[in-house]
Amino acid sequence: MSDAEQTDPALPEILSMRDRAALVDRILEERLETVIPRIMREEGVSMWLLMAREYFEEPVIATMLNAENMHARRRTILIFHDPGDGKPLERLTVSRYGLGGLFESAWDPETQPDQWNAVAQIISERNPENIAINFSENTAFGDGMTLSQFRGITDALPQEFQDRIISGETLSVRWLETRTPLELEIYPGIVRTAHALIAEAFSNKVITPGVTTTHDVRWWYREKLASLGLRAWFHPSVGIQRQGTEGIIYSDTVIEPGDLLWTDFGITYLRLNTDTQHLAYVLRPGETEAPAGLVAGLSATNRVQDYLLESFKAGASGNEILANARAAAVKDGLDPSIYSHPIGFHGHGAGSPIGFWDNQNGDSRGEYPVRAGTTWSIELTNYSQVPEWGGQRVDFRSEEDAYFDGERVRFLDGRQTELTLIPSD
Template sequence: MKKLLPLLTLLLLYMATATAQQTPDILPLRDRAVLEDALLQERLEKLLPDLMRRNGIAMWLIVAREYNEDPVASTMLPATWLAARRRTILLFTDLGQGKGVEKLAVARYDIGSLLKAAWEPEQEPNQWKRLATLIADRNPKNIGLNYSPTFAHADGLTKAEYDSLLHYLPAAQKQKVVSAERLAVDWLQTRTPHELELYEQISRLGHDIIAEGFSEKAVVPGKTTTEDVVWWFRERIAERKLTAWFHPTVDIQRANPGAGDSQRPFSERPAQEVIQPGDLLHVDLGITYLGLNTDVQQLAYMLKPGETQAPPYLRKALATGNRLQDILTSAFREGKTGNQVLKEALAKAKQENINATIYSHPIGYHGHGAGPAIGMWDQQQDVPGTGDYPLRYNTAYAIELNAKVTLPEWNNKEIRVMLEEQAVFTPKEVYYIDGKQQELLLIPRVNQQ
């Protein structure tokens, strides 16, 4: 920690040099690796002890195999470890209040500078026997393993590895095995202050890419198709040495329904369609940078000749979507389940005559992250399992939803105001990491101030 944290601070300052109007610099791969390792070391030393004690786990055992990584293990490997090596076993033991956590790798190699190797095959060829000895020596009150019927993120221990572990564990230790589901979920969804600083920059990068793609740089009315814009986004993300964690979607809503119109079921991808003046465009796009993900949906309007802004009825429709966002985030309380938040938000929206659909989710190491689901697009009642999980502070959410709005100006056509932005739930408030869309993007954007 002494060596890495000063560099972490310098890199954070470097990232923060962009103003609110500027696109942040993207770090070279070497600097990214240093920063990611510093963030991980900080999490292991400062966050992990609290999470283990909060969830009552005395020892956390994570087993990963090359090309079959546990989803949690992959978040605990150094940046230069692109995969587990052979069988990689991580062993964390709570040493007691104020003493931190012992971090061992039951593997042939140290895991960078983060976990010390605790197995010498020349002395004990059997890796499982060495693990069993380490566990027996520490004699923890319980042993948390990553198995879960609810969260795939917390279900990374395979059947073969589980069977091998129990075969070699002494009988006294077998009785102590428990699920580490809640610890795994909390590890994945909880963000540190340094990570939140970086998340603002990452979110801005995603916003800037969307603004650039929904502009005259990428769209020529009457010529450019929605599929052209989708691939423009993919190319632009790759040019910037970022990753798209899912294939983007671009679709159109307009007065006269077309093949790609969003009246399609949510379960279908939109058809390719030529973008025309007067179209309301929608994008769903997510990037990965520094190990964190974004998931954003925004709207743009293709100006007609002579127009300098979107029609008032479309701006009013966007305001309805913004109001639904406020209703949802105002229902956040620590300890409430995702299902409780969903029920309360939908009831409030109904009172205000908003035709709402809510399908928000945690985000962080994974785009669709571990933690409480707040509705599904096709399930607007209780979501069994994931919806029963309680909200925790210092977690990030993709506030994803839509409001159906009828437009008399479009012959009473019903449109969906589809929005999605990253927000953080803290003890003080729920705030959007890099703001939320409150004005339609305009194409061409030269007309915007």
């Protein structure tokens, strides 16, 4: 992890598919051994029951499949059980196929053909104090239980166990948002990969001013990722802010000297996601640096970032962090908009949002506490007037991925503090 971002970073080595699978399974084993016992015991849950059908994997189960099982098979049911007294948790799978040796097989269809009754028998034998299943009105990440599967399991359970069902919402969010030591070893390199690709996109290797269009750059990203065996989790964005034109130009437009370029780009690699927004200036003929007003605009956005990082506090809600950061930035004479979010297994990850671009006042989604050991996209902007552009109001967007250890937020691979410069002659 680092505070400074390299100007033109080299692309890290991309692992072979076999090596990726081995690493994904190592990470998954670490997570199952460490994260599950901790969150179940801290949340007071005796049993966690998860289920998904083939090609309809719920968000949590999708992250618990080993690297060679790309989908749930038929119906995959996972059971985590805490027997108490400090004994190791049981990890059971009630399905026809195993999961890479990470879960103990607990169903013999030849002996008990009915999968629901097999689950009911396991529950009855263990007599848990409560049974968490994934239903939630607040977040899709904790709402994976479908109606048909809920009916299937409750029809098989005696009433006394039906009465012990609770929501697994918090378990789901905590599982997804928590990063482990092994994940943190590799995450900076994943972000470095994204940064290297952005640096190449914002260079004369890809852009010829007066010829290349914004959509050319978008599709360059997609083709480049395909050649590396990587994928984007959203279609890349490239836009232009231009002197004399209000707002950002999103349509397919030829890139010209004097343009301020913006990109929003995110990749998925080793099951982790990046989300980055960078700015670049296309030099006019004879220019060697960007206008001072554009340089100052990015610097002001960096100050908003600083206020946000200083506002992080373990246990505080996203709404509280948003309010504190905005108050500090506004007091400094800035014009901020903050819309940061967790990142990890999903680009817009599980956990508390810190503002939305269309809501700077906080809402119910931001009431969840921010926890230590989580990763974040520090996404925000500051609007600045640029003297060289006749006082035009310019949107200086920035997004960088970071880790919060409970005391400090650190960028995984630095942050942009200088505009990327693209020569035009």
